[in-house]
Structure formats: C-alpha cells, structure tokens
Amino acid sequence: MIPKLACYAMGAKDSLPIERLLWDTKSSKQNGEEMRVIVVGAGIVGVSCAIWLQRSGHDVTIVDKAGPASGTSHGNAGVLAAGAVVPVTIPGLLKRAPGMLLSPNAPLFLKWSYLPKLMPFLARYLGYATNEHVDHYANAMATLLHDSVEQHRSLAEGTAAEAFIGAEDYCFGYATKAAFDADSYAWEKRKAAGYDYEVVDGTTYAIYDPIFGTAFETVVRCKNHGRISDPGKYVKALADHFVSQGGTLRICEVTDVEVVDGEISALNTTDGDMSADHIVFAMGPWSKAIAHKLGVKVPFESERGYHIELTNPSEMPKSPMMVASGKFVITPMDGRLRAAGVVEFGGLEKGPSRAPFNLLRRQVAELLPNLRYDEVIEWMGHRPAPADSLPLIGANDPSARSFSAFGHQHVGLTGGPKTGRIIADLIDGKKPNIDLAPFDPMKHSAR
Numbered sequence: 001m002i003p004k005l006a007c008y009a010m011g012a013k014d015s016l017p018i019e020r021l022l023w024d025t026k027s028s029k030q031n032g033e034e035m036r037v038i039v040v041g042a043g044i045v046g047v048s049c050a051i052w053l054q055r056s057g058h059d060v061t062i063v064d065k066a067g068p069a070s071g072t073s074h075g076n077a078g079v080l081a082a083g084a085v086v087p088v089t090i091p092g093l094l095k096r097a098p099g100m101l102l103s104p105n106a107p108l109f110l111k112w113s114y115l116p117k118l119m120p121f122l123a124r125y126l127g128y129a130t131n132e133h134v135d136h137y138a139n140a141m142a143t144l145l146h147d148s149v150e151q152h153r154s155l156a157e158g159t160a161a162e163a164f165i166g167a168e169d170y171c172f173g174y175a176t177k178a179a180f181d182a183d184s185y186a187w188e189k190r191k192a193a194g195y196d197y198e199v200v201d202g203t204t205y206a207i208y209d210p211i212f213g214t215a216f217e218t219v220v221r222c223k224n225h226g227r228i229s230d231p232g233k234y235v236k237a238l239a240d241h242f243v244s245q246g247g248t249l250r251i252c253e254v255t256d257v258e259v260v261d262g263e264i265s266a267l268n269t270t271d272g273d274m275s276a277d278h279i280v281f282a283m284g285p286w287s288k289a290i291a292h293k294l295g296v297k298v299p300f301e302s303e304r305g306y307h308i309e310l311t312n313p314s315e316m317p318k319s320p321m322m323v324a325s326g327k328f329v330i331t332p333m334d335g336r337l338r339a340a341g342v343v344e345f346g347g348l349e350k351g352p353s354r355a356p357f358n359l360l361r362r363q364v365a366e367l368l369p370n371l372r373y374d375e376v377i378e379w380m381g382h383r384p385a386p387a388d389s390l391p392l393i394g395a396n397d398p399s400a401r402s403f404s405a406f407g408h409q410h411v412g413l414t415g416g417p418k419t420g421r422i423i424a425d426l427i428d429g430k431k432p433n434i435d436l437a438p439f440d441p442m443k444h445s446a447r
Helices: 044-055 093-102 112-127 131-145 148-156 160-164 177-182 184-192 202-208 231-244 288-293 354-367 409-427
Strands: 008-011 036-040 059-064 108-110 170-174 197-201 218-222 226-228 248-251 254-260 263-269 272-274 278-281 300-311 321-323 328-333 336-345 376-386 392-395 402-406
Touching: 036 044, 044 059, 044 148, 044 231, 044 278, 044 402, 044 409, 059 231, 093 108, 093 112, 108 112, 112 300, 112 336, 131 184, 131 409, 148 160, 148 226, 148 231, 148 409, 160 231, 170 177, 170 202, 177 184, 177 218, 184 197, 197 202, 202 218, 231 248, 254 288, 278 409, 300 354, 328 354, 336 354, 354 376, 376 409, 392 409, 402 409
Parallel strands: 036 059, 036 278, 059 248, 108 336, 170 321, 278 402
Antiparallel strands: 008 248, 170 218, 197 218, 254 263, 263 272, 300 336, 300 376, 321 328, 328 336, 392 402
C-alpha cells in the first residue's frame, strides 16, 4: 500500500466530476492530438512534466500528497549545477566511509537503527564506486544537465517564475591549495565532460566577493551555471501558471495502483480510481513502492538532506559557494542565507537528527564569524537516491501507459525542466535528442 494522505482539488477544472479523469478508450486521442495525462508529484520534476505536456496540447492533472514544492523542491540548495556530473560514489569511497560516519565533523550520517534495512542497498551503492561507472555517469548526466539554465528559462518564460532565475557562477572554495589538488579527480572528470571553470586564488576571489575573507586559498568558478533565489516559491509560481492555463491540481491521497498484465490500469485515491491515457510518476523519494509494483526494480533509498537558513543576514555572498571541506553549499536567497548539504541514510519514516543541524551551524559560524541575522530556520527533507545515482526517465511498459521521472538525487532542481521536456516528447511519440539508455526505468529489472 502507498502512504495515505488527505485529498482535495483546485484549478480550472475542479468542478468536473472524478469520472472526467477516468480513462476511456473512445474519448482518448493519439497521434499528436489531445490525451489525458496524470502526473503524480508536484516537485520541480512533476511540475515541469505537467507544463511541457500542457504546452503540447494535452489535458493534464497533477496529483500530489501535499502540494507544489512541499518536499525536496523547497529545501534544496537552489543551485543550477550544470557541472554536477561526478557522483558521490567515486573510487575510494568504501575506504573513507567508515571514518566519515564516525566523525562528528564529516558530512555523512547514518541512523544506526536503520542499518540492517539499508545494507542491501548500501552494498549495491558502494559497488558503483568505480572509475568506469563515474565515466558512465558523467557522460549520461552531461547530456541531461549541460544546458540547465536555458532549460529553466524556457520552462519559466512568460510566467512569474522567471524572476527567480539568476545566472551566477557556482563556486567551490578550498581552504588550501593542497585540498584543491586532492580533489583533482573530480575536476578532471568535469573537464573531460566539457565543463568550463576558472581556478583563482582566494585573494583574487575576495576582490569580487569579500564576504569570505581569507577562508579560501583556492576558489573554482564554474561558468554557465545559475541560481534559483527561492526554490519553493519558484516551483509554486510554475504550478500556479499551470493551473491558470487550464491544468488541474489535485492534492490527493494515493493509496495504491492497480496493475494488469504489467501495465497500470488505475491509480487508487480517496477521490476514487483515476486513470488516463498516460500516468507519469514523479514522486521523488516516495517513488519506490509504486515503481516496484510497476516492475521498475530499481535499488533505491531516501538520502536525507538538511539545511539551515539565516534570515535577514547582515551581508550576502554574490554567488553560491560549495564549501569543499564540509560538502555544503552557501546560497544567497531572497531575504535569507541558506546552508544546505549533508548526507544521511535513515529512511523516510524517522524524524530529523540533531547532529547534521549542529554541524551546519558550526560550519557557518566558523566560515562567517561576523555575520548577524535574525533567526535560524532548520529543515530536513529527502532526496531520491538510486544505487547507481542515475535518474529514471522513460516508459515503464511496452505500451507506454506509465512513465518514470524520478531519482535525480542531488540534481532534481537542475535537471527537472529537461526531464519534463523529455517525458512530454516521449508521450508525443517524438525521439529526444539524447541517449536515454542510461536512464531506462527497466534497466535494473533485467538483472
């Protein structure tokens, strides 16, 4: 069973009876004409899918358990990280992981009571920490992420969401030149994937942005990246636009899915059974139960992420900064400064841990000792993490009744708009101009 949630509807079609959403072969239209599509999930990926499908002329309904940007799409670092083509699982991770878990100053945490349940996934996850897989991941993700700023601008064009998109460099700050040199593996992989970056000394960078003082000896400035100044409001603005253009948003309890001969026949909700010509699943970290029932046997876990926000800060950085020593990002937001990062494995059910919040507070205080602010707001959310770190984008069955669009781990915001465009093209029978084999939802099922 899928977790139960309350249900209501809103939008231009909210007066229509539930039967309006039911699949009817006589009223379905194919070959480029209007079809009914349900998108499950109202984060950046789901909303992007819905808007591109709507622009293709389809009758689209978003179904979500809590509303737009209520999860990961609200709490991310706000960076359009086009160069995020190196996974966490790089060679040497297995050797380093135990020490990181035992250190209170390392950005990796584990709820130890969850370890027995985590072990099968963890074995698969660490098995991908090879140079061969890093290259495979980098090549695939470069095709999905390289034009992320342009994809966001195209998605948000003509909407209130445009105002939240910026084109600042994404920077990486290293306390010492030796620390930068020690990270050369990742930078060589980014360079091989075609990404442009500039390495400057900390003194030179401080002329551009003095907020960090002498904290960094070396700074890398990644070009052709961007920033969303308020991720939650951004996705909500996109969802508002979707509704204003005739789309339907249903905040609904999804209890289960019905599958006949390997294909979805109905989406069970407290509003009754819903179906459509196509159903897109973009539920982020809550996708596993439905995916497995649809035959998408992806090894999958929730990777818990944390952020703190300092409201009304006395000064702001000019660009997002990845603090390499702590693996967290400092991002200027509208009226607040967000520090986001940390990886914790602990499942979907358990509450937040204190230690990650404490770590972020200590690190920000050490980095910006003179910063003043009104208050600290804490947040914990879930990232969808497949074992191979590659998102699932494509059809779940031969007749393409249902699609997967989830599993973007750290880059859901970055890759959401292009994922939505790809899903819309697939439903329209168009062939996207990238190789989708690495993202095939059924690739794990064949094993």
